[in-house]
Amino acid sequence: MSGSTTAAGVGASQEPAGTTAGRGSSRGPGFLAGPVGRNLGLVIALAVLCVVGAITAPDQFLDVDNVLTILRLASVIGVVSIGMTFVIIGGGIDLSVGALVALSSVWATTLATQQMAEDVHWIVMVFTALAVGAGAGLVNGVVIAYGKLVAFIATLAMLAAARGLAEIIANRRTQIVQDRDFLAFFSGDVLGVPTLVIIFALVALAGWVLLNRTTFGRRTFAVGGNAEAARLAGIRVQRHTMWLYVLSGLTCGIAAVMLMARTTTGSSTHGTLYELDAIAAVVIGGTLLIGGRGTIVGTVLGVLIFTTLGNVFTLNNLSSSAQAVARGVIIVVAVLLQMRLATGNFSLGRLGRGPGAPAATGAPAGTVSGGSVPGGPGGTPPGGAPERPQT
Amino acid sequence: MTTPLLEMHGIVKSFPGVRALDGVDLDVRAGEVHCLLGQNGAGKSTLIKVLAGAHQPDAGRITWRGEPVSLSTPQAAMSLGIATIYQELDLVAGLTVADNIFLGREFSRLGLTRPAEGNRAATALLTRLGHPEIRPTAEVGSLPAAAQQMVSIARALSQDAKLIIMDEPSAVLDNEEVERLFAVMRDLTADDVAVVYISHRLEEIRQVGDRITVLKDGRTVATGLPARETPTREVITLMTGRDIEYVFPERRARPAQDEAPLLEVEGLGLRGSFADVTFTVRAGEVVGLAGLVGSGRSEILETVYGARRAGAGTVRVAGRRLRPGDVAAAVAAGVGLAPEERKSQALLLGESVYRNISISSLARFARGGFLSGGSEKAAAREQVAALDVRPADVDREVRTLSGGNQQKVVLARWLLRDCRVLLLDEPTRGVDVGARSEIYALIRDLADRGVAVVVVSSEIPEVLGLADRVLVIGDGRVLAAEPAGALDEHRVLDLVMEDAAAHGGAAHAPYEGDVA
Secondary structure, eight states, X not given: OOHHHHHHHHHHHTSOTTOHHHHHHHHHHHHHHSHHHHHHHHHHHHHHHHHHHHHHSHHHHTSHHHHHHHHHHHHHHXXXXXXXXXXXXXXXXXXXXXXXXXXXXXXXXSXXXXXXXXXXXXXXXXXXXXXXXXXXXXXXXXXXXXXXXOHHHHHHHHHHHHHHHHHHHXXXXXEEOOOHHHHHHHHXXXXXXXXXXXXXXXXXXXXXXXXXXXXXXXXXXHHHHOHHHXXXXXXXXXXXXXXXHHHHHHHHHHHHHXXXXXXXXXXXXXTTTHHHHHHHHHHHTTOOTTSSOOOHHHHHHHHHHHHHHHHHXXXXXXXXXXXXXXXXXXXXXXXXXXXXXXXXXXXXXXXXXXXXXXXXXXXXXXXXXXXXXXXXXXXXXXXXXXXXXXX | OOOOSEEEEEEEEXXXXXXXXXXXXXXXXXXXXXXEEOOTTSSHHHHHHHHTTSSOOSEEEEEETTEEOOOOSHHHXXXXXXXXXXXXXXXXXXXXXXXXHTTTSOOEETTEEOHHHHHHHHXXXXXXXXXXXXXXXXXXXXXXXXXXXXXXXXXXXXXXXXXXXXXXXXXXXXXXXXXXXXXXXXXXXXXXXXXXXXXXXXXXXXXXXXXXXXXXTTEEEEEXXXXXXXXXXXXXXXXXXXXXXXXOOOOOSSOOOSSOEEEXXXXXXXXXXXXXXXXXXXXXXXXXXXXXXXXXXXXXXHHHHTSSOOSEEEEEETTEEOOTTOHHHHHHTTEEEEOXXXXXXXXOXXXXXXXXXXXXXXXXXXXXXXXXXXXXXXXXXHHHHHHXXXXXXXXXXXXXXXXXXXXXXXXXXXXXXXXXXXXXXXXXXXXOGGGHHHHHHHHHHHHHTTOEEEEEESOHHHXXXXXXXXXXXXXXXXXXXXXXXXXXXXXXXXXXXXXXXXXXXXXXXXXXXXXX
């Protein structure tokens, strides 16, 4: 919409096919707006944080153990954030992730489950957690995709209900994980890398492949970017939306297993406020909250930034309150920067225009596409409210 | 003659990829109802947004009472006395009538609102409009559409508007409400207020209008026509005709008479829109649907595609019945739609060209769900080369392409899918005049390769030039189905107008029963 994009588009479209000039001009404003540019900013931010950490706490920060601590802390919320990335790119939101982590952890550590795990194998506990997470995600997905409830409301309801259910099952008590093999497996390490970190890495890798190399990922972008166009292109939008929430629930189940290992407990208080941490990480990672655009790498960096920030503050004996303030500032600054980067428009004057800007940006799309306002062709029939194909 | 109230001259407005206004002239006199006519996409909406101060023109001159003015913001337009009543009313549903009328200019003292005063003033305005029955304390969201419109008009009057723009106000009103709206408009003009009135219904324009300006392809094709005396045929010809002769590709010498029909539509109906539509399309054939806006042509196409759920009838592709209301099933059966609203209904604007092309054929480039990026891009490149999309860069964001090239991307999507039935809704809407012949050649080429094509267009010459057979649609029914060679523009217009006359001009008689 910006002047520069317009010029590039119009200019280049008149050039003979495939000239390098045409390619160049499309890259010009696009470079920083692309995944590379966005992630570059995050890498720089993370680097700056590390430098600050190294300067203010030179002995501790760069210690290998400290680095592993940061990664271990990042891993649980990181896994949840990967699932959240899919949901948000697909145009939704999942507020229930924290509650689903709690519910999964409680369900997987009930006496009955642990008994069965003892009889069979600890993998039963893992499966239980994953099944509970995915099952609750399925409920979310069905209610949102087929019940057409707004995702915010549906998952807000799930947030309340799932945590309540977790409390009922656990009777508000913390359930200790008894299985030693389970704990040994998940709290161990491979060549010095904690298992939890490896799980996070695997989930992130799987998420990256799923998002960028599969039809599922491509459809996620399409559904989030323009649901109507996706539907008319033959994509089963409702079914796809449902799967997105199942996926998010599944990552909650994985995170529950990781938390059970880290804390050796299952508890209805696990995962409190994870939804906000995950959304914050996804959003500063460059994923658009309205959907259609986002990256896994960005989310991973977002998680690492927040965890490193916490670590640096802790090492410097700063309060968690100060840390919370810093997080807030980082979210706002990161998103403001992204908005500028995404539109390829750096002029701050635009900021001042405030209310005028969105109107001006929103309008062309409608006008150009035929200049008709909804209800144009379908609007003239009498009595009938113009029926538009909507999902 | 006195100075016109408003004069616009040579207004140009471009958006990325398309020139929405390309030299529009308009003059409005005080105390007249000036009707603005044009097909969808002719530029009416953009023009009124320029007038309302929501869009800045790239070129052109606007004078108000002889003085050059710049309508740089909605506030600037409002302070001159230009008020716009949009099709989608911009009222706050949860506030009362009085609150809405004086929104932003509330009666207050020391920061406290004074509702009684606002209510009194609102009642006065509504009484002036002949609607004293609308209570100022009623919540706007609870009012019927007609009353909401009155609230909008009252708001315009309260701002001392000298020019009120009404964008298709009658679309949401029944006949009686339209009559009352007209009475209000006459009162307004008697007070020297000018009204710019937009409607697709010609009979309304005769009833209430003074002069007509016709827009087409972003240009003024006629201005200042007397609303009552100009023959309907002339007006329609201005809107639907062609000022440039296009080169249409040659038809195949022998149309595919003997082949089995690929698309069979039988008794198709959609409540409140169209009924009993039956036609077949053979492989290699182009069938055109001609009709005016509101005739139901786009709805027919969307229902065939499954984007709307048919109330009656069947759609068969190669003999197999399609599940109603299931787009994915239609696509799987080899049907493709290039919708009218390309940007909002077909394209992922922020995505690259190749992703837009492959979106409907992803399964083809995937093994076990994993995409092979190389073959996907290569296939997209092939299509881009075959259709001559410019620039031929499959990584470019679709939003930066011109309208014609965006349309080619949509066509490429279905070509890549090897679709057998292609439904095209206004294939040249928003396409630069120069690029249209290319699109025509493409469509014919597709048909020659054995695709069954259905084309909807509001430009009658386009349908006649492109199609082998033409269905004339009026009031949601097929009025005639004849080979394109047996029809000409006059004959089509006759059919449409006879039909309109037969139904009292109201253009909706046939499905009143359905609605009730």
